[in-house]
Amino acid sequence: MTRLLFQGVEGEFDATIQGAPGLASETWNSTSQLRAGSVAPSPFPDPCSLIPVFDKLREECGVVAIHGHPDAARQVYLGLYALQHRGQESAGIATADGQRLANIKGMGLVSEIFTDDVLAKLPGSMAIGHTRYSTTGDSALLNAQPIRVDSTKGLIAIAHNGNLVNLGNIRARLERDGAYFQTTSDSEIIVQLIAHSRAGTLVDAIAGSLAQVEGAFSIVMMTRDRVFAARDPRGFRPLSMGRIKNPGGPDTIVFASETCAFDLLRAEYIRDVLPGELVMVTEDGVTSRQYASGVPQSSCIFEHVYFARPDSRIFGRWVQESRDQMGRQLARESGIPADVIVPVPDSGVTAALGYAEEAAIPFRFGLIRNHYVGRTFIEPEQRVRDFGVRLKLNPVRNLLEGKRVVLIDDSIIRGTTSRKIVRMVRGAGAKEVHLRISCPPTISPCFYGVDTPSKRDLIAANKSVEEIRRFIEADSLAYLSLDGLLNCCQGDHPTGYCTACYTGNYPTEWVDAEDILPATVSL
Numbered sequence: 171m172t173r174l175l176f177q178g179v180e181g182e183f184d185a186t187i188q189g190a191p192g193l194a195s196e197t198w199n200s201t202s203q204l205r206a207g208s209v210a211p212s213p214f215p216d217p218c219s220l221i222p223v224f225d226k227l228r229e230e231c232g233v234v235a236i237h238g239h240p241d242a243a244r245q246v247y248l249g250l251y252a253l254q255h256r257g258q259e260s261a262g263i264a265t266a267d268g269q270r271l272a273n274i275k276g277m278g279l280v281s282e283i284f285t286d287d288v289l290a291k292l293p294g295s296m297a298i299g300h301t302r303y304s305t306t307g308d309s310a311l312l313n314a315q316p317i318r319v320d321s322t323k324g325l326i327a328i329a330h331n332g333n334l335v336n337l338g339n340i341r342a343r344l345e346r347d348g349a350y351f352q353t354t355s356d357s358e359i360i361v362q363l364i365a366h367s368r369a370g371t372l373v374d375a376i377a378g379s380l381a382q383v384e385g386a387f388s389i390v391m392m393t394r395d396r397v398f399a400a401r402d403p404r405g406f407r408p409l410s411m412g413r414i415k416n417p418g419g420p421d422t423i424v425f426a427s428e429t430c431a432f433d434l435l436r437a438e439y440i441r442d443v444l445p446g447e448l449v450m451v452t453e454d455g456v457t458s459r460q461y462a463s464g465v466p467q468s469s470c471i472f473e474h475v476y477f478a479r480p481d482s483r484i485f486g487r488w489v490q491e492s493r494d495q496m497g498r499q500l501a502r503e504s505g506i507p508a509d510v511i512v513p514v515p516d517s518g519v520t521a522a523l524g525y526a527e528e529a530a531i532p533f534r535f536g537l538i539r540n541h542y543v544g545r546t547f548i549e550p551e552q553r554v555r556d557f558g559v560r561l562k563l564n565p566v567r568n569l570l571e572g573k574r575v576v577l578i579d580d581s582i583i584r585g586t587t588s589r590k591i592v593r594m595v596r597g598a599g600a601k602e603v604h605l606r607i608s609c610p611p612t613i614s615p616c617f618y619g620v621d622t623p624s625k626r627d628l629i630a631a632n633k634s635v636e637e638i639r640r641f642i643e644a645d646s647l648a649y650l651s652l653d654g655l656l657n658c659c660q661g662d663h664p665t666g667y668c669t670a671c672y673t674g675n676y677p678t679e680w681v682d683a684e685d686i687l688p689a690t691v692s693l
C-alpha cells in the first residue's frame with residue numbers, strides 16, 4: 171500500500187491505494203480525518219535495515235509546473251515520471267482551478283502514488299509537482315512536497331529543488347515573529363517568509379522573500395490562479411520553461427527541472443529560467459522580473475557529470491554532449507593501451523562511448539545491469555560478500571576474459587563499490603583492470619541539494635589517487651582534470667559552474683563547518 175496525504179481535496183473517499191506490495195495496509199479518509207500536517211505511522215521498513223545497492227551521490231528533487239491545460243494534473247504526472255531519477259522517496263501534485271487548491275502527496279514512486287483514481291481528485295488547469303529524495307528535514311510524508319500553506323497572502327503551494335544554507339537564522343526569526351511551521355523542510359521557510367512579508371503585492375512578497383534566502387533553489391509555486399517559477403541568484407539547480415502550442419488558444423506554459431520532461435508532454439523548450447529570475451504565469455500571459463543580479467553563476471557541474479539525463483539540455487548544453495566530451499578528454503589525458511572499453515552502467519555509458527571513439531578501442535557492454543532491482547534492498551546475509559553489487563551488475567565473461575579492460579565510471583565516493591566492480595571484472599577473467607573516472611576526485615560534501623557523505627567518508631578526501639588505486643585493487647586509476655571537466659561542459663555561452671565538491675571552494679559563505687573539517691578517521 172502507498173501512504174497518501176490529502177489537503178484541500180473535496181469529498182470523502184478511501185485514501186489507501188495499492189502500491190508497493192507486501193507493505194502494511196492503512197486506510198485513511200479525506201481531510202475530515204486527516205488534519206493538514208498530521209501523518210500516520212510509516213508502514214515502510216526501517217531505513218536502517220536497507221542498504222544502498224550502489225554508492226552514488228543522490229539528487230535531491232525534481233519539479234514540474236504547468237499553466238493552462240485542461241488536464242493539468244495528468245500532465246504534471248507525466249513530467250514527474252520523466253524526472254523520477256531525481257528522487258524516488260516521495261512525490262506530490264497540487265492543482266488549482268481558480269477557486270480551490272488541492273494537494274496530494276505520498277511516499278513511493280510517482281506511478282505508485284498517482285493512479286487514475288487519485289489523479290481524478292486533482293481538478294484544474296494549473297498544477298505543480300515534485301519528486302523527492304530528502305536531505306534536509308526528515309523523510310516523513312509530511313515533508314513531501316508540494317507544501318501547501320494557508321497564509322495571509324492566501325493559499326500557496328510550493329515545490330523546491332535544492333537546499334537552503336542559512337535556514338537556522340531565518341527560521342528562528344520567523345518563529346519569533348509568530349510563524350508556525352508545519353514541516354521541518356527548508357522549502358516551508360520560503361512560504362513563511364512570503365506569508366510574513368509586509369510587501370503590498372504577492373509578487374513583491376515572493377521576490378523579497380527569495381532575495382533573503384541563501385543557497386540552492388529552483389522552485390515552482392502556485393496560488394489559486396497563478397503559477398510562479400524561480401531560480402536562486404547563482405542558478406545552482408536547473409529549471410527550464412517550455413510551451414505546448416494550442417491551436418486557436420493561448421499556449422500552455424510548462425516548467426521542469428530537466429527538458430526530458432518536455433519531450434513526454436510534447437512541449438517545446440523556450441529557455442531556461444535565469445539565475446535570480448522570478449517568472450509569473452497568469453491568464454494574461456507570462457511576466458518576469460529579475461529579483462537578484464550581480465551574483466556570479468555557479469550552476470552544479472555534477473548535473474552534467476551524473477544527475478541529469480543525457481537526453482536533457484541543462485544550463486544551455488545537452489548533457490549527452492558534455493558526457494561524450496568528458497570521455498574523449500579522459501582518453502586524451504589518461505589513455506592507456508587496452509583491448510576493450512567497458513562502461514559502469516548506466517551513468518558511465520555516454521562517457522565510455524566518447525572515450526572508446528577517441529582512443530579507437532572497441533566499446534563493449536561488459537557489465538550488464540539488472541534494471542529491476544530497486545534503489546535499496548534488504549541484504550539477506552551480511553556474510554554474502556559483494557552481494558549488493560552482484561545483485562545489480564553481472565559481468566559478461568566472454569567479453570572480458572583475457573582482456574585488458576578500461577572501466578569508465580562517473581565517480582568514486584567511498585571506494586567500496588568501485589572495489590567490488592574491479593574485483594568482479596577481474597573475477598570474470600580480465601587480464602588488467604584500469605579505472606577511469608569522468609570527473610575530478612570528490613573531496614568535499616555538497617550543501618546545495620545533493621546527498622553526499624561527510625568529508626571523513628569521502629575516500630578522495632583521505633587518500634591520494636595512488637592510495638585509492640591500491641584500495642580499489644585496480645591496475646591503474648585516473649580522474650578527469652578540473653580544467654578538462656569545465657571545458658567539456660561549456661556550451662555556446664560561457665557558464666559559471668560550482669565545483670565545490672572537487673575543490674572545497676564553496677560559492678556561498680555559509681556552510682556546515684563540521685562537515686568540511688579535515689577528516690579524522692581514515693578509511
Ligand code: SF4
Pocket residue numbers: 406469470471472473615616617618619620668669670671672
Ligand atoms: S558541491 Fe558539487 S554537487 Fe554540490 S552543487 Fe556544487 S558541484 Fe554540484
